[in-house]
Amino acid sequence: MEQDWIMGLIGGLLIGLAGAVYLLGNGRIMGASGIIGGLIDGTARSAWKERTAFLAALVLVPLLMVPFVTNSDTHLTQNPILLVIAGLLVGVGTRIANGCTSGHGVCGISRLSPRGIVATIIYIGAGGVTVALLRHALGVI
Amino acid sequence: MRYILALIAGGLFGAGLLISGMTDTTKVQGWLDIFGDWDPTLAFVMGGAIIPMAIAWQLTHTRKPLFGGSFPTPADPKLGRNLIVGSIMFGMGWGLVGLCPGPTIASIGFGGWANLSFIAAMVVGMALAPRFGRALDARLDAG
Numbered sequence: 001m002e003q004d005w006i007m008g009l010i011g012g013l014l015i016g017l018a019g020a021v022y023l024l025g026n027g028r029i030m031g032a033s034g035i036i037g038g039l040i041d042g043t044a045r046s047a048w049k050e051r052t053a054f055l056a057a058l059v060l061v062p063l064l065m066v067p068f069v070t071n072s073d074t075h076l077t078q079n080p081i082l083l084v085i086a087g088l089l090v091g092v093g094t095r096i097a098n099g100c101t102s103g104h105g106v107c108g109i110s111r112l113s114p115r116g117i118v119a120t121i122i123y124i125g126a127g128g129v130t131v132a133l134l135r136h137a138l139g140v141i
Numbered sequence: 142m143r144y145i146l147a148l149i150a151g152g153l154f155g156a157g158l159l160i161s162g163m164t165d166t167t168k169v170q171g172w173l174d175i176f177g178d179w180d181p182t183l184a185f186v187m188g189g190a191i192i193p194m195a196i197a198w199q200l201t202h203t204r205k206p207l208f209g210g211s212f213p214t215p216a217d218p219k220l221g222r223n224l225i226v227g228s229i230m231f232g233m234g235w236g237l238v239g240l241c242p243g244p245t246i247a248s249i250g251f252g253g254w255a256n257l258s259f260i261a262a263m264v265v266g267m268a269l270a271p272r273f274g275r276a277l278d279a280r281l282d283a284g
Contacts, residue, residue, distance in 0.1 A: 005182060007182075008184075009189040011161020012157065012191075014156050014157030015158065015161070016192055017153050018154035019194045019197065021146055023194075024200060025207045027205075027213070032242035050144060053147040057149070057150075058152070059249045059250055061155040062158065062159040062247045062251070066250070069159060072164070072251055074248050074252045074253075075166050075239075076166050076255045083238060083255055085237065086237040086238040087262025087266060088266040089230045090234035090259075091264060091270065092270045093266075095267050096227035096274045097227025098223070098227070100241050100243070102154075108216065111216055113218075114216070115220060123231045125232065126231070127233070131170055134236075135177065
């Protein structure tokens with residue numbers, strides 16, 4: 001368990017470093033939902049190459065690292081109904097809230113942005129209630 | 142140069158997500174599961190990530206981006222309805238399966254079909270979001 005926390009901290013520092021590079025180098029906020037969403041709804045056509053480069057490395061680097069880490073199992077549910085409902089909620093929700101764990105959480109809180117802080121409290125709260133209800137009350141997940 | 146930096150940032154982000162365990166949905170759902178076997182790892186990840194970012198934000202006050210453009214304008218303090226409704230929806234989906242946009246993309250290469258199905262639904266959701274947001278505004282403003 002303690003080792004998990006240390007790996008969490010090291011991984012977290014890398015995530016923060018990634019955000020710092022993207023901000024100080026390119027002047028952009030590293031928000032995963034914003035980078036993907038802008039490509040999908042066409043609001044970021046001008047910066048599509050930069051975003052595609054970011055996403056390509058985000059896919060390739062972890063894939064190349066998989067043989068060297070002890071645990072790369074995602075333990076993701078195989079239930080297609082849950083996956084589709086969750087995907088739709090995450091897709092719509094992050095876009096209308098204009099951010100997710102990386103944009104509001106990492107980039108927003110570190111800037112003491114009221115929107116980032118409030119969004120993070122709300123989505124963690126909503127996630128906690130969802131897990132409590134579906135796991136402990138209904139036993140679905 | 143902007144593309145190279147985007148590659149470096151994406152690569153570091155992906156490496157960090159994998160190393161920290163955030164591509165493992167049991168760790169994410171474990172963090173949200175306060176009535177079960179609570180897993181605090183996510184707090185360490187978030188705390189670790191905020192440190193370099195907070196330093197970076199401090200540096201933005203006195204300089205310009207290295208490779209063109211300008212820094213994002215100061216954070217908008219307004220807390221609109223969309224921020225609240227959207228964050229509730231996102232949190233529900235996040236809790237349901239333990240995935241959010243960064244980790245699901247980072248695990249495209251090894252997450253299998255279930256992960257790809259989630260991404261397909263997320264992309265549909267993102268494409269529908271502007272319409273959903275307008276419908277929400279129309280309904281609530283009329284009522």
